[in-house]
Amino acid sequence: MFSINELSLNQHLPLSAIVVTSVISATTQRNNQLNENLTILLEINLKLTNINHKLNTTVKNLTVQFDKLNKSCAALKRNNLTEKMQDMENDCYKVYAAYFYQKTWDEAQADCKGKMSELAVINNEREKRSLWCQEYISEKSQALEEHNGYWIGLRVVHGKWMWVDGSNLTDISWIRRATPPEGHCAISVQNQGLKSVSCGDRHAWICEKKALSLTPRND
Incomplete structure (x- = not known):
């Protein structure tokens, strides 16, 4: 016969097995869920890493483009010359003036x-008056402040004022400094006429291009 203790142990074995089985099953399910959650989190982390990498690449590309734009803007600021044209008789004049982009005479x-032109040559009194009185000359002269004045095609060659077309300056009264020092060139200054300055100074300048004239053929 079974003792009381043996009967009691046999009665409790099935219940213990059920409890253990339930705990194992719940633990397994929880581990599976945790593994699934971990897998999802790893996938999300991978996607975020890829997105972050793409964003960093985009930022780098935008930075490069921004730098290029800055350089382009700086180049345009240096090289973007204000141009205006005036037709006078058979000549075309162009004024090149930008505060950050002045040039020496040469x-x-x-x-x-x-x-396909040369620095402007003022070879008669009419051109001299007209050139100084142009409205854009006045505007540019005021804007250029201490750098005012425009290079024209007049400089000192062997002790004489000479135009770039090879002709001499015949009217010395046109220029304030009649005694020409070597290494000096002339600028046109608003309300001051022609002024002698060092050819190495930097100023705006005026180009002159002869307009093409068509002469009819006589057959």
């Missing part, structure tokens, strides 16, 4: 030649 003349 540089200005080279720029004009690159545009």
Whole structure:
């Protein structure tokens, strides 16, 4: 016969097994859920990492583009010259003036030649008055402050004032400094006429291009 203790143990074994089984099952389910959650979180983290990488790449590209735009704007500020044209008889004048982009006389003349022209030659009194009285000359002269004045095609060559077309300055009264020092060139200054300054100074400049004239053929 079974003792009382043995009967009691046999009665409790099935209940203990059920409890243990239930605990194991719940733990397994919880672990599975945790694993699923971990997998989802890892996928989200991977996606966020990829997005972050793409954003960093976009930022780098935008930074490069922004730098290029800044450089382009700076270049345009240096090189964007204000141009105005005036037709006078058979000549075309262009004024090149930008505060941050002045040139020496030689540089200005080279720029004009690159545009199939030369620094302006004032070869008669009418042109002299007209050139000084242009409204854009007045506007530019005021804007340029201490850098006012425009290079024209007049400089000292072997002790004489000479135009770039090879002709001499015949009317010395046109320029304030009649005794020409070597290394000096002339600028046109608003309300001051022509002024002698060092050719190495930097100023705005005026190019002159002869207009093409068509002569009819006589057959």
